[in-house]
Amino acid sequence: MSGLQVFNSLKKEKEVFEPINEGLVGMYVCGPTVYSDVHLGNIRTFISFDIIYRYLKYLGYKVRYVRNITDVGHLVGDLDQGEDKIAERAKLENLEPMEVVQKYSNGFHQMMDTFNVLPPSIEPRATGHIIEQIEMVQKILDNKLAYVKNGSVYFDTIKFNKKYKSYGQLSGRVIDELFSETRELKNQSEKKHPADFAIWMKADDRHLMKWNSPWSVGFPGWHLECSAMSTKYLGEKFDIHGGGNDLKFPHHENEVAQNMGACGCTPANYWLHTNMLLMNGRKMSKSDGNTITPLQLFTGESEHITKGYSPMVIKFFMLQAHYRSTIDLSDEALSAAEKGYKKIMEANKFLQSIEHTEPSEISEVDAKITEGIKGVFTELDDDFNTPKTLARLFELVPIINSYKDGKAEFLQIKSETVAALQKCFQDVIFDIFGLQDEYASGGNTLYDSLDGVMNLVIELRQEARSKKDWATADKIRDTLAKEKIVIKDGKEGTSWNLN
């Protein structure tokens, strides 16, 4: 169906992508825990998977994209003794846990919208799937790969590994090394082995969120929800499982164990992991304060940046790095991205306005364009290599802009080549990358009327210029510049855009 290759964390190499059912793709991505505002790192991950989702659809696959919302079971602090993150926040803000969940889910959705990230096909919540999770615990117990202790249920990692010999495959861990002598294990008396983990936890009286189960009034373990919900909506075996690099261990490793423990088969064929967003060379993280909020980035109110950057500029900046590489956020890098973003958007705007007439002769530029277009999709097929895709696009930009100059070699292109180029840019920029033109119309009535006004202003200025009345011409230009409207005198007349 395509030449798509993806890097599979499970094998640590690129593989040709072949879905289980021809033409259909099932993809599960670990979503956010909604206990506070989303931060930029989350956004980078979801933008990466959005592009993967969009490209799979572009290739013609029918994709069922499931991305969960974690609203229970995720504990604060170490081991399994901490407070539930949602519940802790609820106490802090004096809200019902579900109010916390709603509040930050709304914020999350709004931010995804701001970055033009498509909603998934299904967005299940952990609390909406308590029954499924309880059933899964029961299955694992039936398979004798978990044990009950004081109302809590623990996954028996040692026994599991004896049976399947696969624990640690995804994250590259070895149980013995993992928990040998390193960690002093306090309060771990309930577990038979430190590598075991809770799949159901008995709640004490202080707990705000708890449900009835055969074992106790309690709540599910964090890793369980993804196993239960992916199985429910994508089946016991599906195509792609994604998430941030930092979830590989223990979350994804335990997820695989739970799925195997319940049904005997590995859940996903391809595991894709996105790398971290850095700032000052260190992982951006909510928990250690090395972070900048999206809002601060938009407004510029942060010590880390000199001015604000729009969502699309930030997105473009992220696209300039591969999803498996870290990317280091800085003011300089963002401002470079801003210029690059504008350049490509401007070129595209012009490209789309071209009304080409079939030439009598064809120059070599024609073949160059055709080859360039092919290159764009070769890069996308290569594990969604957005920086290289962008590079290929940028190589076509001078050709597009040269068309303005009217030089014969640039006009001697087949109409179908122009159409293909227009489609390529349009499709990649908007449909696959999900960028938006923040500086242009698109059904924006305010913009449209401004465009009308600007055409008048440009006309008046042109009259002044033809009378060599430079003072008036420059006054118009300079005054507009103060309003962040840039006037550009080209051969084909004058154009304008918002800066």
Place this chain on the structure above:
RNA sequence: GGUCGGGUGGCCGAGCGGUUAGGCAGAGGUCUGCAAAACCUUGUACGGCGGUUCGAAUCCGCUCCCGACCUCCA
């Protein structure tokens, strides 16, 4: 301490055995009333030390530095 990943030009960031990555910034030029934009040309590079090879940023060894995971994290 264990495991894994990385160090590329002024900045960001691809590439990973031989070919220009790309963007931004810099230099020169064309165009322009001037400017901006656009177009053309262009410099600066692969942490260090060895090795393999006709040829290494790319493979191997050693070394220095950084990061991630091992505990909640996208």
